Amino acid sequence: MLSRVAENLYWLARYIERAENTARIVNVNANLLLDLPKGIAPGWKPLVDITGAHELFEEHYKDYGERQVMRFLLGDERHPGSILSALEAARENCRTIRDFVPREAWEQINGLTLYAREGLQKGLTKNGRHPYLRGLITSSQLINGLLDGTMLHDQGFEFLSLGRYIERADMTTRIADVHSAALLPDADEVRPYDNIQWVSVLKSLTAYQMYRRSTQIRVQRGPVLGFIFKSARFPRSLRWCIDHSRICLERLPRNEACLRVNGRLSRALDAAEPERFSQKDLHEFVDELQLGIGDLHQEIVQTWFPPLVSAGAA
Amino acid sequence: MEIDWTDYDCDGFYDELLAARGEPRPEVDALAADIQALGGDELMARQLAAEVSIKEMGITFTVYSEEGGAIDRAWPFDVIPRVIPEREWRQVELGLKQRVQALNLFIDDLYHDQRIVKDKVFPKDVLAKSVNFRPQCVGIDPPFGIWAHICGSDLVRDADGTLYVLEDNLRVPSGVSYMLENRLVTKRVFPELFEHYAPLPVDDYPSQLFDTLASLSPRPAEYPEVVVLTPGIYNSAYFEHAYLAQQMGAELVEGRDLFVDDDDCCYMRTVDGPARVDVIYRRVDDLFLDPESFREDSALGVAGLMRAWKAGNVALANAPGAGVADDKVVYAFVPEIIKYYLDQAPIVPNVPTYRCMEPDALQYVLEHMAELVVKPANESGGYGMLVGPASTQAERDRMAAAIKKDPRNYIAQPTLKLSTVPTVIKDRLEPRHVDLRPFILSSDRQQVTMGGLTRVALRKGSLVVNSSQGGGSKDTWILPQDVASETYEQAQGETSQRQSQTASG
Numbered sequence: 076m077l078s079r080v081a082e083n084l085y086w087l088a089r090y091i092e093r094a095e096n097t098a099r100i101v102n103v104n105a106n107l108l109l110d111l112p113k114g115i116a117p118g119w120k121p122l123v124d125i126t127g128a129h130e131l132f133e134e135h136y137k138d139y140g141e142r143q144v145m146r147f148l149l150g151d152e153r154h155p156g157s158i159l160s161a162l163e164a165a166r167e168n169c170r171t172i173r174d175f176v177p178r179e180a181w182e183q184i185n186g187l188t189l190y191a192r193e194g195l196q197k198g199l200t201k202n203g204r205h206p207y208l209r210g211l212i213t214s215s216q217l218i219n220g221l222l223d224g225t226m227l228h229d230q231g232f233e234f235l236s237l238g239r240y241i242e243r244a245d246m247t248t249r250i251a252d253v254h255s256a257a258l259l260p261d262a263d264e265v266r267p268y269d270n271i272q273w274v275s276v277l278k279s280l281t282a283y284q285m286y287r288r289s290t291q292i293r294v295q296r297g298p299v300l301g302f303i304f305k306s307a308r309f310p311r312s313l314r315w316c317i318d319h320s321r322i323c324l325e326r327l328p329r330n331e332a333c334l335r336v337n338g339r340l341s342r343a344l345d346a347a348e349p350e351r352f353s354q355k356d357l358h359e360f361v362d363e364l365q366l367g368i369g370d371l372h373q374e375i376v377q378t379w380f381p382p383l384v385s386a387g388a389a
Numbered sequence: 390m391e392i393d394w395t396d397y398d399c400d401g402f403y404d405e406l407l408a409a410r411g412e413p414r415p416e417v418d419a420l421a422a423d424i425q426a427l428g429g430d431e432l433m434a435r436q437l438a439a440e441v442s443i444k445e446m447g448i449t450f451t452v453y454s455e456e457g458g459a460i461d462r463a464w465p466f467d468v469i470p471r472v473i474p475e476r477e478w479r480q481v482e483l484g485l486k487q488r489v490q491a492l493n494l495f496i497d498d499l500y501h502d503q504r505i506v507k508d509k510v511f512p513k514d515v516l517a518k519s520v521n522f523r524p525q526c527v528g529i530d531p532p533f534g535i536w537a538h539i540c541g542s543d544l545v546r547d548a549d550g551t552l553y554v555l556e557d558n559l560r561v562p563s564g565v566s567y568m569l570e571n572r573l574v575t576k577r578v579f580p581e582l583f584e585h586y587a588p589l590p591v592d593d594y595p596s597q598l599f600d601t602l603a604s605l606s607p608r609p610a611e612y613p614e615v616v617v618l619t620p621g622i623y624n625s626a627y628f629e630h631a632y633l634a635q636q637m638g639a640e641l642v643e644g645r646d647l648f649v650d651d652d653d654c655c656y657m658r659t660v661d662g663p664a665r666v667d668v669i670y671r672r673v674d675d676l677f678l679d680p681e682s683f684r685e686d687s688a689l690g691v692a693g694l695m696r697a698w699k700a701g702n703v704a705l706a707n708a709p710g711a712g713v714a715d716d717k718v719v720y721a722f723v724p725e726i727i728k729y730y731l732d733q734a735p736i737v738p739n740v741p742t743y744r745c746m747e748p749d750a751l752q753y754v755l756e757h758m759a760e761l762v763v764k765p766a767n768e769s770g771g772y773g774m775l776v777g778p779a780s781t782q783a784e785r786d787r788m789a790a791a792i793k794k795d796p797r798n799y800i801a802q803p804t805l806k807l808s809t810v811p812t813v814i815k816d817r818l819e820p821r822h823v824d825l826r827p828f829i830l831s832s833d834r835q836q837v838t839m840g841g842l843t844r845v846a847l848r849k850g851s852l853v854v855n856s857s858q859g860g861g862s863k864d865t866w867i868l869p870q871d872v873a874s875e876t877y878e879q880a881q882g883e884t885s886q887r888q889s890q891t892a893s894g
Contacts, residue, residue: 076661
């Protein structure tokens with residue numbers, strides 16, 4: 076498999092995962108805000124914090140109002156992490172490797188990009204938002220399903236999966252960090268709406284139902300953090316992402332350095348007890364994980380992707 | 390809206406479906422009746438369905454604009470197929486093989502003894518001024534003496550019904566993927582007509598292309614490593630490069646994926662490390678192919694590729710330098726070239742052509758410019774040409790000056806009355822002008838596509854079929870003899886026994 080193709084598959088998966096995760100977060104936050112009294116509601120700023128793009132946001136917008144944040148996250152093409160930008164990037168990556176992606180999946184990716192663009196205005200309205208985001212999420216899952224079910228599970232598929240798990244791991248740690256910070260500056264003070272907010276953290280990761288099935292403990296901070304970091308059975312938990320990255324890496328040639336970095340990440344997770352984390356511990360741990368995920372990405376780039384060519388290539 | 394062929398005005402042109410207003414040609418009158426039976430609203434609905442399919446299938450081409458950069462546009466397509474009876478097509482096929490065989494002999498001769506020049510059949514100074522002659526290629530012996538492995542020749546039909554070759558594209562001809570995709574779209578939107586008329590299949594092309602390329606491999610293997618080299622995603626034919634690679638199961642590579650090592654072999658960078666490449670179907674122009682031999686600033690090519698090719702360690706298709714015969718002045722000599730190498734008369738004729746390098750012809754061209762089409766030798770895509778009847782005096786003056794300055798660089802041809810095919814315009818059918826680009830594959834044997842890509846000028850009265858300038862395309866049906874006599878409607882109306890025979894035959 077060509078190194079360049081491996082790189083494109085990796086990014087294709089990352090961008091689709093990014094678009095889907097963003098759609099989920101926005102959807103959940105919108106629902107949450109409807110349940111919370113105005114004084115308590117964390118508003119829309121945490122969503123921008125999750126994507127780590129507040130500098131860019133503040134460059135272009137005056138305040139963190141609903142309309143502004145929506146536009147920024149859903150359809151602002153100046154923001155490389157917006158859903159629309161991510162899908163356009165996914166499509167561009169896919170366009171260059173159409174010989175590796177099953178035709179049906181390509182048509183779906185192409186269709187999803189068109190949907191995101193053409194439905195954007197409707198999606199920015201209050202009552203159009205939910206169906207728009209649902210459409211994005213369903214369609215992303217359809218793409219994942221088509222790729223899983225119809226693509227050759229060869230090296231290319233390993234890169235695709237790697238991209239998906241790394242992006243997901245990145246997003247899960249961000250959600251845990253930012254959401255919990257905004258929610259619970261002070262763990263001692265019990266507020267009546269905490270429960271709802273932790274439910275929303277779970278829902279951002281589509282983890283609520285599965286959390287309830289796997290543990291009967293009512294929704295509260297400790298067990299929720301334990302679940303989203305360490306559940307070995309939930310496919311959006313960090314544990315799952317790291318374990319499955321390892322499986323992908325093991326199937327690729329020249330994998331020693333990457334496995335080493337992945338192993339380090341895995342041990343860090345083993346050693347941690349997220350259930351007992353204070354806000355500060357959590358934040359530091361997430362920083363450590365983010366660096367580890369970044370290292371793993373760099374190592375993958377170094378090992379398998381083509382060297383950068385000098386600028387000017389047409 | 391009813392479709393009524395008596396409303397359809399052929400306006401003095403040869404129409405591929407109708408002999409005259411209200412009179413379908415006998416070979417295709419069943420199809421004409423079926424189209425009529427569908428009616429205008431249904432046709433419009435099918436046209437819309439085709440456009441939706443094209444969007445969903447992601448069939449695109451890229452256009453450049455000053456403001457917008459490169460834009461990926463949906464491929465414009467018209468649902469009414471262009472039909473050619475198989476009997477006629479078999480003749481054309483022979484003519485194309487003959488032509489490309491002669492052109493390959495010509496190219497090989499130019500890079501070796503230049504007998505045709507020594508024998509004064511082909512003028513020495515035409516060769517001397519050729520911008521596509523590559524001195525770097527002199528003395529090289531590509532496999533089977535073939536230089537142009539993939540050729541796309543443009544055919545047009547004049548008012549009297551004669552098919553002419555308008556030009557031969559021997560560098561990096563494009564369009565074949567659209568031929569294949571058009572067929573898929575037609576199958577989706579006209580399944581019943583398609584099944585009934587059973588036009589001859591076109592989908593062998595990717596395997597024929599792979600077979601042609603594989604036969605060039607320097608290392609004997611059943612499945613040599615064949616790659617398609619593309620300039621990248623912003624090339625107007627990128628869609629096609631990706632499509633063909635996919636259909637052949639070949640890697641689609643860019644220049645940066647390849648390198649030539651000290652052993653003069655070409656390798657690609659893979660996840661497992663370097664892998665040797667045997668055959669490169671290159672869709673990058675000669676001048677960008679290898680910065681060591683041609684343009685140093687090229688980022689699209691592979692340094693040392695010419696070295697590897699000369700050493701016989703990698704095959705290039707088309708061979709560098711093949712473009713020497715892709716020149717509108719060389720075109721004017723093709724009848725002589727066929728005669729010289731094969732001692733035959735051309736089976737498919739050239740359009741009568743004035744070579745401005747010849748004083749009499751030059752005189753004639755300057756005096757009759759308003760009636761002629763003037764073309765520069767080395768432009769493609771319809772750029773830089775003058776269509777006399779549609780030109781202004783100022784444009785003609787500018788062209789006249791350009792010709793006088795460099796007569797060798799220009800040819801002129803009578804303005805052909807390009808044939809028309811009914812085309813869906815809203816809920817009506819109107820005639821629009823078409824050409825046809827079949828593709829000819831050559832290695833140790835020759836193969837021709839079944840039909841080719843029919844391009845159609847969608848603007849009323851326009852003769853320019855290039856997709857970069859408002860052209861679209863149609864599916865091309867080569868109809869087997871005997872099949873076409875009965876309409877689908879009639880076939881449906883008869884007994885079930887009869888129907889099952891039709892379906893199985």
